[in-house]
Amino acid sequence: MIAESQSTPSTARATAPALEIHDMTVAYHRKPVLWDIDLAVPEGKLVGIVGPNGAGKTTLIKAVLGLLPLASGKVLIYGKPYDEQRSLIGYVPQRESVDWDFPVTVNDVVLMGTYGRVGWIWRPGAAEREIAERCLAQVGMSDFANRQIRQLSGGQQQRVFLARALAQDAMIYFMDEPFSGVDAATEAAIIELLQKLRSAGKTVFVVHHDLQTVRSYFDYVILLNMRLVAYGPTETTFTPANLHKTYGGRLTILDEAAEAVRKREPIR
Amino acid sequence: MIAASITTNVMLGTALLGATAGVIGTFAVLRRRALVSDMLSHAALPGICVAFLITQSRDLLTLSLGALASGLAGIAVMTVLRRWTRTKEDAAIGIVLSTFFGAGVVLLSIIQQQPTGNQAGLHSYLFGETAGITRRDVQLIAGVAVLCLIVVSLLYKEFKLLSFDPDFATAQGWPTLRLDLWMMGTLAIVTIVGLPICGVILMAALVIIPGAAARFWTDRLGRMLVIAALAGASAGGLGTFLASPLPQRLFGTDLLDATKLPPGPLIVLTAAVFFLISLLFAPQRGIVARAVAELRLRVRIAREHLLRALYELSEPQQPQRPYIDRDQLLAQRHWSEWLLNWWLGRLAARGYLELDDHRVRLTAAGFAAAADVTRTHRLWELFLVESAGIASDHVDRDADDVEHMLPAPLIRDLEERLAGAGRLPTAPQRVPGSPHELL
Numbered sequence: 001m002i003a004e005s006q007s008t009p010s011t012a013r014a015t016a017p018a019l020e021i022h023d024m025t026v027a028y029h030r031k032p033v034l035w036d037i038d039l040a041v042p043e044g045k046l047v048g049i050v051g052p053n054g055a056g057k058t059t060l061i062k063a064v065l066g067l068l069p070l071a072s073g074k075v076l077i078y079g080k081p082y083d084e085q086r087s088l089i090g091y092v093p094q095r096e097s098v099d100w101d102f103p104v105t106v107n108d109v110v111l112m113g114t115y116g117r118v119g120w121i122w123r124p125g126a127a128e129r130e131i132a133e134r135c136l137a138q139v140g141m142s143d144f145a146n147r148q149i150r151q152l153s154g155g156q157q158q159r160v161f162l163a164r165a166l167a168q169d170a171m172i173y174f175m176d177e178p179f180s181g182v183d184a185a186t187e188a189a190i191i192e193l194l195q196k197l198r199s200a201g202k203t204v205f206v207v208h209h210d211l212q213t214v215r216s217y218f219d220y221v222i223l224l225n226m227r228l229v230a231y232g233p234t235e236t237t238f239t240p241a242n243l244h245k246t247y248g249g250r251l252t253i254l255d256e257a258a259e260a261v262r263k264r265e266p267i268r
Numbered sequence: 269m270i271a272a273s274i275t276t277n278v279m280l281g282t283a284l285l286g287a288t289a290g291v292i293g294t295f296a297v298l299r300r301r302a303l304v305s306d307m308l309s310h311a312a313l314p315g316i317c318v319a320f321l322i323t324q325s326r327d328l329l330t331l332s333l334g335a336l337a338s339g340l341a342g343i344a345v346m347t348v349l350r351r352w353t354r355t356k357e358d359a360a361i362g363i364v365l366s367t368f369f370g371a372g373v374v375l376l377s378i379i380q381q382q383p384t385g386n387q388a389g390l391h392s393y394l395f396g397e398t399a400g401i402t403r404r405d406v407q408l409i410a411g412v413a414v415l416c417l418i419v420v421s422l423l424y425k426e427f428k429l430l431s432f433d434p435d436f437a438t439a440q441g442w443p444t445l446r447l448d449l450w451m452m453g454t455l456a457i458v459t460i461v462g463l464p465i466c467g468v469i470l471m472a473a474l475v476i477i478p479g480a481a482a483r484f485w486t487d488r489l490g491r492m493l494v495i496a497a498l499a500g501a502s503a504g505g506l507g508t509f510l511a512s513p514l515p516q517r518l519f520g521t522d523l524l525d526a527t528k529l530p531p532g533p534l535i536v537l538t539a540a541v542f543f544l545i546s547l548l549f550a551p552q553r554g555i556v557a558r559a560v561a562e563l564r565l566r567v568r569i570a571r572e573h574l575l576r577a578l579y580e581l582s583e584p585q586q587p588q589r590p591y592i593d594r595d596q597l598l599a600q601r602h603w604s605e606w607l608l609n610w611w612l613g614r615l616a617a618r619g620y621l622e623l624d625d626h627r628v629r630l631t632a633a634g635f636a637a638a639a640d641v642t643r644t645h646r647l648w649e650l651f652l653v654e655s656a657g658i659a660s661d662h663v664d665r666d667a668d669d670v671e672h673m674l675p676a677p678l679i680r681d682l683e684e685r686l687a688g689a690g691r692l693p694t695a696p697q698r699v700p701g702s703p704h705e706l707l
Contacts, residue, residue, distance in 0.1 A: 062435070065435075065438070065439040066438060066439070067435050067438055067439060083441075086439070086440065086441035087441070089439060091435075091436055091439040091440070093433065093435055093436060097433070097435060098432060098433050099298075099432075102298065102431070102432050102489075103298075103483065103486065103487050103488055103489045103492050104428070104432060104487075104488070104489055105487070105488065108428075108489070109432070112428075112429050112432070112433070112436065115425060115426075115429055115440060115442075116440045116441060118425070120426070121422050121423070121425075121426075122425075123424075123425055124425075148487035150487075164436075168440070174439075
């Protein structure tokens with residue numbers, strides 16, 4: 001259930017990694033897009049997820065969050081299955097994933113982050129409103145609380161999504177391209193926020209496109225191209241050799257294998 | 269007397285149903301699932317006929333259960349078509365809707381040929397009717413409507429989240445599949461229960477139109493639901509009223525032969541009138557409001573152009589405010605003499621201008637306004653030249669388009685930037701020189 005699992009991570013937390021992925025394979029319409037991912041990420045790190053288009057970065061996040069079924073493998077959050085640990089997770093989806101003409105205000109959207117702790121049927125109360133207010137202030141959007149979300153710029157919309165994730169009061173955050181289409185000021189604000197989260201002991205996964213900034217932004221990096229190319233501390237992992245392996249053309253063999261699997265049954 | 273009171277009951281029942289249809293329909297419209305209710309109602313027809321063939325009874329509950337069964341079967345077939353074949357959703361809806369409806373019409377004519385068929389009067393399910401509705405039917409309809417309203421108001425927060433961002437809802441731990449079933453189930457039940465009054469062909473309109481109309485009036489989901497409920501209730505109630513013998517008795521007119529006119533079309537047309545009113549007259553989103561806003565902007569732009577022309581023509585002799593020939597003004601821009609004179613008259617009425625037959629002169633207030641307008645124009649030009657790298661002989665035209673819409677904070681920001689770069693004159697000369705030659 002949603003409301004009752006608001007407790008802090010159990011004693012297992014002291015030892016278990018924040019996120020463990022074992023042998024995970026994900027398929028869209030029977031066509032595998034991620035093969036055999038194995039990962040263990042310690043707590044309190046900023047982790048960049050990097051790879052070319054179609055490498056499966058969003059798929060990785062969605063599979064971990066249970067938005068896509070796993071063809072095989074398992075995901076553990078602080079040593080426990082995801083379903084038991086949902087309240088520890090904060091999510092910032094891609095900005096384009098929702099209809100920004102939806103009739104809600106900025107404040108409404110941020111309040112959605114608190115729905116988990118509110119639970120079934122009850123409405124957000126004074127405590128939740130306070131949380132939402134604080135989170136909006138953290139992303140510098142307090143003045144926009146009563147705006148309809150369509151009236152915001154791209155960067156402002158991204159900040160609203162961040163505030164909603166903050167309102168989830170999570171231990172681990174997954175952010176899908178939070179820097180896409182934002183202005184320089186917003187990018188700087190987001191980075192500052194990520195660093196604050198890290199100093200509070202949170203773990204943050206960020207799908208990231210700009211290779212220039214990977215070294216300065218992230219402690220750990222996941223290099224992805226349909227399979228895990230490399231994973232580890234940015235210092236030692238984000239090397240020209242690994243980048244070449246990640247971006248040096250699609251892995252045609254994996255592509256062809258996936259295509260073959262898909263074609264085997266014309267009616268899926 | 270009895271007929272009148274049952275009609276009143278039906279009206280109240282339909283109004284309640286319309287309110288619920290508006291509320292649940294709002295969610296369907298927001299999720300772009302509006303056509304689901306259309307498919308459901310059409311697909312319900314064979315179920316109604318089969319239920320009658322089996323039980324030989326016209327009981328509303330029995331027929332509704334049949335309708336629900338075949339409506340859901342329609343949704344199942346559509347889902348299978350969409351997910352396991354290459355048929356796209358709109359095509360799948362079209363195929364299922366017409367096939368099920370066709371089967372229903374065939375079954376209807378089979379029933380018609382039976383000895384009991386004529387009394388069954390199942391044809392009224394096509395466009396709806398009020399005459400055959402019993403008090404018990406009204407109670408059933410009203411009861412279902414109230415139950416569905418309760419479900420939606422309890423799950424308001426969950427439905428809102430599900431409609432806006434289903435992925436986020438799933439990640440947060442909500443059982444989105446089950447919530448979706450609750451939402452679509454409520455939609456299905458409201459649609460089915462309205463069939464005897466609105467008919468299978470038009471019931472969907474009562475679900476779709478109120479929500480679509482409500483969107484014009486507000487940017488808040490809560491208010492939108494209330495407006496949709498009111499629109500649905502009025503459409504249901506008013507449409508039923510128009511289709512009853514009541515207006516004939518009240519107004520003594522038989523413009524519409526109400527006894528022959530089914531309520532379905534009248535309900536839909538009433539709803540359509542609400543939609544039309546919303547489309548035209550809603551604040552901000554309505555066509556009239558948008559046209560007025562556009563006109564206001566044009567008027568402001570024209571006024572600002574004139575003020576700037578006046579400022580620039582008097583610029584060489586400032587700080588005096590010289591007299592300017594109308595002919596000189598006329599040469600500045602492409603405006604007709606008539607329009608220019610009309611504008612000059614308006615500015616004079618505002619106290620911005622002194623006029624005589626051939627000449628005009630800015631008053632002190634007019635000069636201040638003209639200086640402001642020119643200042644904004646030149647700030648924007650300077651910005652375009654310095655920061656955006658646009659050639660100075662191109663900049664006048666570009667500045668023209670945008671400068672009239674610049675919000676105050678942005679102008680302040682511009683001032684700060686240009687002042688920081690030492691490009692702004694200090695007081696008392698507030699207006700910077702033009703970055704290009706004035707013609």
